[in-house]
Structure formats: structure tokens, C-alpha cells
Amino acid sequence: MVKNWYPEAYWAGAIFKRSDKQPNNRRIRDKCEQMTTPIDFTQKQLQTLGRLAIDPTRHLGRIALFFLQGFFLIFTLPVQVSKIVQQVYFIGMKSISIICLTGAFTGMVLGIQGYYTLSQFGSEGLLGAAVALSLIREMGPVLAAIMVIARAGSAMAAEIGIMRISEEIDALETMDINSIRFLISPRIAGALISFPLLTALFDVVGIFGGYLTGSLLLGISPGIYFGKVESSVVMADVNGGFVKSFVFAVVVTTICCFRGYFTHLGTEGFGAKGVSLSTTSAVVTSCVLILVADYIITSFLL
Amino acid sequence: MSPPLIQFDNVFKTFGANAVLNGADLSIYKGQVTTIIGKSGTGKSVLLKHIIGLMEPDKGRILFNGKALTDMKKPDRRALKRKFSYMFQNTALFDSMTVFDNVALPLRENTAYPEGEIQRRVRDKMHQLDLTGIDEKYPSQLSGGMKKRVALARALVTEPEIVLFDEPTTGLDPIRKNAVHSMIADYQQRFGFTGIVVSHEIPDVFFISQRIAMLDSGRILFEGTPEEIQNITDPIIQQFIKGQQNVRDDLTGLPSHHQGIKRFKEEMTRLQRHQITFSLVLLTINNIENINEIAGHSAVPTLLKDFAAQVRKSIYITDTCFRYGMNKIMVVLPDTNQTQAEKFCDKLSRKLKESTVFDIQPVPGVCFSVSAGYAEARKDSHLDDVIRTAESSSNVFHEIKVC
Structure with missing residues (x-):
């Protein structure tokens, strides 16, 4: 079992533990005794308050360390090329169909909704710009990431979680194989390669989806549609989308692998139940974090 | 140390x-x-x-x-x-x-x-x-x-x-x-x-x-x-x-090591009280490394199992045999002195050579050899001493080879 990095009572103990040694000086001792009463009274609340602040911070720190370890171990020699390719296949290649499907429908619905809104101002001609910009800047990275969470993120958490509870990760450690390098690094590398590609695919399919509804169904001239797409999108938009997709790749793999890797430290369920809990929490947490991160990145990029 | x-x-x-x-x-x-x-x-x-x-x-x-x-x-x-x-x-x-x-x-x-x-x-x-x-x-x-x-x-x-x-x-x-x-x-x-x-x-x-x-x-x-x-x-x-411990060894079906020691103690008591001598015969499969190498590690247990069955068949009803070690079988012969024990070994080796009596199927290409050592127990001698005598080269009577 991996050593608990920060034992539960560590922080509380460090802050509140009174010295076992009583001071010899009588005046100081009296003063100490006077002081203990209010501390005892508020100790519980203070502890709770402290824990509320410390726990999430500590958790975030742990996740960050976990990611950094995994990330830098990608580059240790020999680079695990075949494992990374496997992960690219699993995260990227196998997600293509679902990305195409969701991309097409997102673009189609954007086409209809955009047409409806724009036609109120008589500017249906701008539909291409509306669809392309909203896809490339926003919808593409976020929706692609969420689809990948559903497909690959949950699988990562479950697979690693099961490896943990069946002692396979311990077995790796006994063989002197770094389990983070062996299990986590290829996934991070695979995700960093696949996410931008999937996002790009999502954007392109979405734009064609918008063309389907906007032009074929609602009758905007294809020339105007694609002309507007081309003229409105600048490289900065595309770059912004890619930055997002890189960040999402990091967030998704880190959260999902972290949850799986530390399944055994969960307090609510053990064994199969523990795996199910960590898979659920991996999916929920990473979806929420994607939306939060999206907001933060957008506000910085604009 | x-x-x-x-x-x-x-x-x-x-x-x-x-x-x-x-x-x-x-x-x-x-x-x-x-x-x-x-x-x-x-x-x-x-x-x-x-x-x-x-x-x-x-x-x-x-x-x-x-x-x-x-x-x-x-x-x-x-x-x-x-x-x-x-x-x-x-x-x-x-x-x-x-x-x-x-x-x-x-x-x-x-x-x-x-x-x-x-x-x-x-x-x-x-x-x-x-x-x-x-x-x-x-x-x-x-x-x-x-x-x-x-x-x-x-x-x-x-x-x-x-x-x-x-x-x-x-x-x-x-x-x-x-x-x-x-x-x-x-x-x-x-x-x-x-x-x-x-x-x-x-x-x-x-x-x-x-x-x-x-x-x-x-x-x-x-x-x-x-x-x-x-x-x-x-x-x-x-x-x-x-x-x-089980009463019987689950591989050979013979009484276990522990039972063997108990039996030895019983016989020793009889020897001390009534001067009834008894002897031990120790059968050891010798070339296990050789067999392991050629036929894999499950060959020896199989051989030992078959061999034990044969030994059990060929002893008198008053004699008892036990699994004494990884590849050792101990036979306790009550009311027997050293010469009779020697004869027992002789008989056993003859029987072993007649392949019709012993239908042990050795692994193809592998001979397995058994050494039979005997010893007569003396008053107040310890089991280990008797075993050591039986294993000493002067008392190893037969190297029985079955191919």
C-alpha cells in the first residue's frame, strides 16, 4: 500500500498539540492553564475551520504532484512508445465515431438555433461565422472533452482502480517498476496527443453539420456560409481552442487516473464498491472541473 | 553464525x-x-x-x-x-x-x-x-x-x-x-x-x-x-x-511425519521395557535434481506417490511406513534386527527390479534410483541418531535403479 503522504491528524496535530512537558515556571504554568479553557472551547470549531481550508488545498497539492510526476516520467528513457501509441489508439482513435456523431449534431443544432436568432435581425448570412466561432472557441474543446471523459476517462479510473484493489499496483512496486511511469505517464501522453486532434475533428464535423441545416435545410447559400466561416475565424481563435484542449487533456487524465490510483484510500467503500465510487467521482469531478477551467481560460484569453 | x-x-x-x-x-x-x-x-x-x-x-x-x-x-x-x-x-x-x-x-x-x-x-x-x-x-x-x-x-x-x-x-x-x-x-x-x-x-x-x-x-x-x-x-x-498436521500425508497417503515419530517412540518404549528390537529402513529417491531437470517438478511427487503405494503393498501388516521427508520414506520394522532389516532391503530391491511387480512408470528416459539404508535402534538412542546410521554409507544397502 502506498504510504499516506499526509496522515490525517498531521495538520491538526501540528497546530493544536500542546506540549506534554509542563513548563516549570509557575507563572507561565498558571497562564497556560488559564489559556487552555478557551482553546478547548473553540478547539472543535477551529479544527473544523482549519480542516475546511486545509483539506482541499492538500488535495489539490496532491493531485498537482501526481500530475507532475506522471508528466515528467513520460520523458524518462526508454520512452514507452508502444504504450503511448496504445493510449492514443484507445483515447483518440476509438473516440472518433462518437466525436463525429456528437460534433455533427452539435453543428446541426447550432445551425438551426443560429438561423432562428440571426433571422430576427435579418442577418442570416452571418450563420457561418456564428457556428464556426462558437464551435472553435467554445463548444469544440468542451464537448469533445466531455465525450472523452464519458468514453475513456471512466475506463481509466475503473481500470486503474481494479488494478489497485487486486494488488497489481503493489506487484509493480515489488518488481521495482514505477507504477506511475508504467500506468499514468502513457495515459497523460496519449491524452495530450489525442485531445487536440479530437477537438479539431469535432470542430470540422460541427461546421459541416451547421452547413447541413443552414444551407441544405434552411437555404443559406453554401458560398456565403463557408465564406463567412473562412473570413471570421482567425488563428487566435484556433489557438485558444487548442490551449483549452491541452488543459482539458491534463485535467481529465489527472483526475481520472488519480481517482483510480488512490481507490484504496477512499473511506466510503472498499473493493468493487470503491472502484464504482471512484469511477463516478472521477467522471463528475472532471466534468465540473472542465467547465470551471473553461471559464477561467476564456477569461484569460479574451 | x-x-x-x-x-x-x-x-x-x-x-x-x-x-x-x-x-x-x-x-x-x-x-x-x-x-x-x-x-x-x-x-x-x-x-x-x-x-x-x-x-x-x-x-x-x-x-x-x-x-x-x-x-x-x-x-x-x-x-x-x-x-x-x-x-x-x-x-x-x-x-x-x-x-x-x-x-x-x-x-x-x-x-x-x-x-x-x-x-x-x-x-x-x-x-x-x-x-x-x-x-x-x-x-x-x-x-x-x-x-x-x-x-x-x-x-x-x-x-x-x-x-x-x-x-x-x-x-x-x-x-x-x-x-x-x-x-x-x-x-x-x-x-x-x-x-x-x-x-x-x-x-x-x-x-x-x-x-x-x-x-x-x-x-x-x-x-x-x-x-x-x-x-x-x-x-x-x-x-x-x-x-x-493431517494424520496422513496427502500426497502419498502414508501416515505423516508426525505419526512416524510417534510410532518410533512407541517402539522405543517396547525396546526399553521388553527388549524387543526394531529397525528402521530409510528409502530415499536420490536423483531428484536429475529428474527435475528432465521431466519437470511434478515428476518427483508423482514418482514418490507411486513408489509409496508399492512400498506399502510389499511390507508386512505389522510394519509401518511414513513419509519422512521431501523424497524420503521411512519404514519401521518391529521385532527385527539388523540382519533381518538387511534382508528386507534385499527383498525390496529384488521386487523393484521385477518390473511386473512394480508397475511404476518412470518418466521416459529417466531412471530413478532409490537408496535403501537400514539401522537397528539401540536403547535410548534418539531418532536422529538412528536415521543418521541408516544414512551412513556403510549401511546403505542398495542403490535400486528403475528405468
Whole structure:
């Protein structure tokens, strides 16, 4: 079992533990005794308050360390090329169909909704710009990431979680194989390669989806549609989308692998139940974090 | 005695309110097989996990060659870790990899061997363990016993210096169980590794271990040789050992080692009271290394089983035979002196040579040779002394060869 990095009572103990040694000086001792009463009274609340602040911070720190370890171990020699390719296949290649499907429908619905809104101002001609910009800047990275969470993120958490509870990760450690390098690094590398590609695919399919509804169904001239797409999108938009997709790749793999890797430290369920809990929490947490991160990145990029 | 290779110095480990190790002191010596016995749930696996560093003690130290793991520098610690292999109780095979990849994994990750060399080593090890034709299968497609053997192959494929076995034979049939034991003993002799075995198989593990340690309520209750533990009078230990032993050895169907000692004591009492002499014949299968090498490790247990059946058929009703060791059968001949014992050996060897009487099917191309030694018990001589006389070269009567 991996050593608990920060034992539960560590922080509380460090802050509140009174010295076992009583001071010899009588005046100081009296003063100490006077002081203990209010501390005892508020100790519980203070502890709770402290824990509320410390726990999430500590958790975030742990996740960050976990990611950094995994990330830098990608580059240790020999680079695990075949494992990374496997992960690219699993995260990227196998997600293509679902990305195409969701991309097409997102673009189609954007086409209809955009047409409806724009036609109120008589500017249906701008539909291409509306669809392309909203896809490339926003919808593409976020929706692609969420689809990948559903497909690959949950699988990562479950697979690693099961490896943990069946002692396979311990077995790796006994063989002197770094389990983070062996299990986590290829996934991070695979995700960093696949996410931008999937996002790009999502954007392109979405734009064609918008063309389907906007032009074929609602009758905007294809020339105007694609002309507007081309003229409105600048490289900065595309770059912004890619930055997002890189960040999402990091967030998704880190959260999902972290949850799986530390399944055994969960307090609510053990064994199969523990795996199910960590898979659920991996999916929920990473979806929420994607939306939060999206907001933060957008506000910085604009 | 040389200083211990691994030493537990007053180790404590607590899980919640459950104190598992409670001041454990244990010494493990280089080149020996040390077996840790004890009731279920007394922390034998926890003890093992402390050795390999999967768990760290709350209090106390674990010393390797007199140096604590926590005091070592990182490269030293890694170098030490590479000398270890650990065989998990529940095998801990990688479910999503094939059997071959499982066994090859430690070589592929930690050594720079070319793929051909890795394949050769893996196939070699798998052949020795009777694991042929399952390379492309997945662990979940195998039976429990096969999984155990795959785990064993994975632990031994790196040819480690220290091997930790966590219940290596639980769930195996008698032949496989003996094969695993003989393999541990065989490899131990060949490569000289230090073995630490957690096991419930009493007295079978006594045949292969040089040292036994008994763990009870978080402490090492006893540490010593198999002979010492059998003669110890501490009621807890005696009760535990007797409770674990079957009346009959499950491989050969002969009465167990423990029963043999009891019978010897009975005969000794008769000798002392009524001057009725008795003798012992010790049958040893000699060339087990040879057979292991040619026919794999399950050949010897099979041979021993058949051989035991034949011996049982050819003795008088008043005689009794016992499984005395890994490859040894002891026959107690009451009311027999040395000359008669010699005659018995003679008769047995003649019978063995007539292949019609002995329908033992030796493995093709392998002769198995049995040496029969005899000795007459003297008054107040100890069992070990009699055995030693029987094994001494002057008393080894026959080298019986069956091909």
C-alpha cells in the first residue's frame, strides 16, 4: 500500500498539540492553564475551520504532484512508445465515431438555433461565422472533452482502480517498476496527443453539420456560409481552442487516473464498491472541473 | 553464525485499533529458507510486506545487512529492491495481459535483454513449471492452481536473491503442492537464494525449510530449526503444529511425519521395557535434481506417490511406513534386527527390479534410483541418531535403479 503522504491528524496535530512537558515556571504554568479553557472551547470549531481550508488545498497539492510526476516520467528513457501509441489508439482513435456523431449534431443544432436568432435581425448570412466561432472557441474543446471523459476517462479510473484493489499496483512496486511511469505517464501522453486532434475533428464535423441545416435545410447559400466561416475565424481563435484542449487533456487524465490510483484510500467503500465510487467521482469531478477551467481560460484569453 | 541478512528489530504495526505486529523480532539468514507459520490473520502477510517495503513499520526497524531501509540512499534502496521477488497470496497477475507478457514483464521493464533472450528465459521458466500451451491465455481463463504457478514463474524469472512466497501452495492439489515445494527447495539449492515462505502446509514446509518462525499475536513466538520446533514443549506451539498436521500425508497417503515419530517412540518404549528390537529402513529417491531437470517438478511427487503405494503393498501388516521427508520414506520394522532389516532391503530391491511387480512408470528416459539404508535402534538412542546410521554409507544397502 502506498504510504499516506499526509496522515490525517498531521495538520491538526501540528497546530493544536500542546506540549506534554509542563513548563516549570509557575507563572507561565498558571497562564497556560488559564489559556487552555478557551482553546478547548473553540478547539472543535477551529479544527473544523482549519480542516475546511486545509483539506482541499492538500488535495489539490496532491493531485498537482501526481500530475507532475506522471508528466515528467513520460520523458524518462526508454520512452514507452508502444504504450503511448496504445493510449492514443484507445483515447483518440476509438473516440472518433462518437466525436463525429456528437460534433455533427452539435453543428446541426447550432445551425438551426443560429438561423432562428440571426433571422430576427435579418442577418442570416452571418450563420457561418456564428457556428464556426462558437464551435472553435467554445463548444469544440468542451464537448469533445466531455465525450472523452464519458468514453475513456471512466475506463481509466475503473481500470486503474481494479488494478489497485487486486494488488497489481503493489506487484509493480515489488518488481521495482514505477507504477506511475508504467500506468499514468502513457495515459497523460496519449491524452495530450489525442485531445487536440479530437477537438479539431469535432470542430470540422460541427461546421459541416451547421452547413447541413443552414444551407441544405434552411437555404443559406453554401458560398456565403463557408465564406463567412473562412473570413471570421482567425488563428487566435484556433489557438485558444487548442490551449483549452491541452488543459482539458491534463485535467481529465489527472483526475481520472488519480481517482483510480488512490481507490484504496477512499473511506466510503472498499473493493468493487470503491472502484464504482471512484469511477463516478472521477467522471463528475472532471466534468465540473472542465467547465470551471473553461471559464477561467476564456477569461484569460479574451 | 553469520549476521542475519534481514532483521526485524522490535517492529510495531497498527491498522486503526488493530495491532497486527506487536514488537516482532525476527532474523532471516542468507541462503536459507525461512518459513513463517501461524494462525490465519496473525499478520504473516503484513510481515512479508514489511520486508519488501510495501508497508512501513510504525515503530521499530527492519535491517538489511545491519542497515535500515530508511537510512539508505535512493540508488541503494533500488538496488536492494531489485534483489527481491514477491509472490502474492492472491497472485496479483495483470488481468489485462497474457500469461506470457505477465511472466516477461519484470524482464522487459527492468533489464536490457534483447527480446529473443527474454522469450527464451520466460519459456524456460514456464516449461519448468509445466506451463506450456497457455502463453496467449489471460489469467482469468486459468484455474487457481495454474495462476499460482504463473505467479511463481513471474517471481522466479528474474532469478532474484531473495524470494518472498506468500502462501505459494494454497489451493493446489497434493502433487502440485509437492512440486512447488520441491521447486522452491531445488532452486534454493541451485541459485542459493534466500527464501521466506508464509505457509500453512505443516509438516511439508518443514522438509524444505532450514528455519521456522512462528508468529502469534504480533510477536515471534518461536524461531529455530524444524527439529527444534517439533520437540518444543510450549503448549501453544505444540497445539498449533499438531492441529495443522493431517494424520496422513496427502500426497502419498502414508501416515505423516508426525505419526512416524510417534510410532518410533512407541517402539522405543517396547525396546526399553521388553527388549524387543526394531529397525528402521530409510528409502530415499536420490536423483531428484536429475529428474527435475528432465521431466519437470511434478515428476518427483508423482514418482514418490507411486513408489509409496508399492512400498506399502510389499511390507508386512505389522510394519509401518511414513513419509519422512521431501523424497524420503521411512519404514519401521518391529521385532527385527539388523540382519533381518538387511534382508528386507534385499527383498525390496529384488521386487523393484521385477518390473511386473512394480508397475511404476518412470518418466521416459529417466531412471530413478532409490537408496535403501537400514539401522537397528539401540536403547535410548534418539531418532536422529538412528536415521543418521541408516544414512551412513556403510549401511546403505542398495542403490535400486528403475528405468
